[in-house]
Amino acid sequence: MKEIEVLIIGGGPAGLSAASAAANLGASVLVLERDELPGGQLVKQTHKFFGSKKQYAGDRGFQIGNLLIEQCKTSAKVEVWTNTTALGIYEDGVVTAESQDEHVKIKPKKIIVATGASEKMIVFPNNDLPGIYGAGAVQTLMNVHGIVPGQRVLMIGAGNIGLIVSYQLMQAGVEIAAIIEAAPAIGGYLVHASKIRRAGVPILTSHTITEAYGQESVEGAVICKLDENWQPIQGTEQDLKVDVICLAVGLSPLTELCFQADCRMKYVPELSGHVPIRDEYLETTRPGLYVAGDVSGVEEASSAMVEGRLAGISAAYSLGYGLEAAPKLQEEALAELNELRSGPAGHKTMKGIMKLMDKGEVVC
Amino acid sequence: MRITEHPILEFLRGEEISFFYNGQELKGFEGETIAAALHAAGVKVLGHSHTMHRPRGLFCAIGNCSSCLMVVDGEPNVRICVEKLKPGMRVETQQGKGSLK
Numbered sequence A: 001m002k003e004i005e006v007l008i009i010g011g012g013p014a015g016l017s018a019a020s021a022a023a024n025l026g027a028s029v030l031v032l033e034r035d036e037l038p039g040g041q042l043v044k045q046t047h048k049f050f051g052s053k054k055q056y057a058g059d060r061g062f063q064i065g066n067l068l069i070e071q072c073k074t075s076a077k078v079e080v081w082t083n084t085t086a087l088g089i090y091e092d093g094v095v096t097a098e099s100q101d102e103h104v105k106i107k108p109k110k111i112i113v114a115t116g117a118s119e120k121m122i123v124f125p126n127n128d129l130p131g132i133y134g135a136g137a138v139q140t141l142m143n144v145h146g147i148v149p150g151q152r153v154l155m156i157g158a159g160n161i162g163l164i165v166s167y168q169l170m171q172a173g174v175e176i177a178a179i180i181e182a183a184p185a186i187g188g189y190l191v192h193a194s195k196i197r198r199a200g201v202p203i204l205t206s207h208t209i210t211e212a213y214g215q216e217s218v219e220g221a222v223i224c225k226l227d228e229n230w231q232p233i234q235g236t237e238q239d240l241k242v243d244v245i246c247l248a249v250g251l252s253p254l255t256e257l258c259f260q261a262d263c264r265m266k267y268v269p270e271l272s273g274h275v276p277i278r279d280e281y282l283e284t285t286r287p288g289l290y291v292a293g294d295v296s297g298v299e300e301a302s303s304a305m306v307e308g309r310l311a312g313i314s315a316a317y318s319l320g321y322g323l324e325a326a327p328k329l330q331e332e333a334l335a336e337l338n339e340l341r342s343g344p345a346g347h348k349t350m351k352g353i354m355k356l357m358d359k360g361e362v363v364c
Numbered sequence B: 001m002r003i004t005e006h007p008i009l010e011f012l013r014g015e016e017i018s019f020f021y022n023g024q025e026l027k028g029f030e031g032e033t034i035a036a037a038l039h040a041a042g043v044k045v046l047g048h049s050h051t052m053h054r055p056r057g058l059f060c061a062i063g064n065c066s067s068c069l070m071v072v073d074g075e076p077n078v079r080i081c082v083e084k085l086k087p088g089m090r091v092e093t094q095q096g097k098g099s100l101k
């Protein structure tokens, strides 16, 4: 059995930031990453990031990922096991994992779960046809493997992910038939939206998909307009000949391990689903188990990195490391999170976190 | 279809290798996933569901959803979106739930 002080499950921006933060204070850290490469969602992202300079805004996603990987590699205190999927967290604190076809056991003193999120699905006839992908899958195929998913795409969702993936498809030479969005307004940043509109791609708000059709894979989709009560308006149906339908309708936290570890969970729509109840320093109701990043509420890479750092510092501190430095570092991280969440999008997250910690409503 | 030119990314592909899809010889690149190689070859339908026999394809591409299960070198229920392609690999459509010999 492998013994370690801090075990981090998930090597995305949250997990990697947690690893270097805990190691910097002196703790020995092991990161488990199910993928072949650490980096999480960042490795697929070719666009320049928003956010503050401190969280690397202006750099492209995959470059930030490489930087975080580099920080972990140069630390003698951090070990990263790739191709390793954590399977369970048991009552006695043992964590099991599948590592390169072997079943392994790990006994950590503290655990940080940073497993990220998974794509949401929406309901419409034939939504299971081949040719219907989550936006993350399209990004993986395109930006990691260099393969386009098809020739003509209907994008569902005009939040940042829908807009960015559409633009990336266009960069790869794929035609976008339309981007549809059920809400009356575009959810993503307008910079992205105008780049796409300038290229002649329609972004149709108050529109939804009513069905996909095709024999063995997608051959087309029917879309229609919605009234102010989100009901389909008869006679507004349009038939689009597409071979790909891409869903960018949000993410939900990947919390199976937290459920299984018996953390108390709560459904908080503002945080995109069931999330573990945790304190200010990200410790869940199971002592010694922390969460960070999208798994604790879907947000962005910038806040995932700061949450990772906070969880890493807190876990190391609870083991007796950084007795002088840690409290100050914790306060700094908390202040950064508050700053990141001070915008309109952050207000929703703050409201969600207040609900989660049973602190009532935010006032502002 | 493979992207040959991209404004931002450069794709460092491994060596070109052959593998077998339901007995038919196809080409792919070492180091990519089986799903990537099948996609590049235009194979979108990876199997059919057990009861309703509805076609199944790639959905998440990161091993989360189990929509891509196939038989690889005799082993059933392999998530081909995360399994790497190897030279001479036999990739087959799975019938039913699969069993280990």
Ligand SMILES: Cc1cc2nc3c(=O)[nH]c(=O)nc-3n(C[C@H](O)[C@H](O)[C@H](O)COP(=O)(O)OP(=O)(O)OC[C@H]3O[C@@H](n4cnc5c(N)ncnc54)[C@H](O)[C@@H]3O)c2cc1C
Pocket (backbone or CB within 6 Å): A009, A010, A011, A012, A013, A014, A015, A032, A033, A034, A035, A038, A039, A040, A041, A042, A045, A048, A049, A050, A051, A084, A085, A086, A087, A114, A115, A116, A117, A135, A136, A139, A160, A161, A164, A165, A254, A292, A293, A294, A295, A299, A300, A301, A302, A303, A304
């Ligand atoms: C298209 C797109 C555009 C985006 N643009 C921006 C942007 O401009 N600015 C911004 O700030 N954010 C952006 N984001 C959001 C950002 O990428 C995510 O919020 C961030 O990656 C979350 O980090 P994370 O570490 O929590 O999760 P992830 O990055 O998802 O990482 C989780 C990791 O855990 C691993 N894992 C999961 N389960 C297990 C297990 N059981 N065992 C081992 N490993 C496991 C996964 O393989 C993964 O590597 C974007 C996201 C997308 C999809």
Ligand code: FES
Pocket (backbone or CB within 6 Å): B057, B058, B059, B060, B061, B062, B063, B064, B065, B066, B067, B068, B069, B079, B080, B081, B082
């Ligand atoms: S496509 Fe989801 S597990 Fe392979």
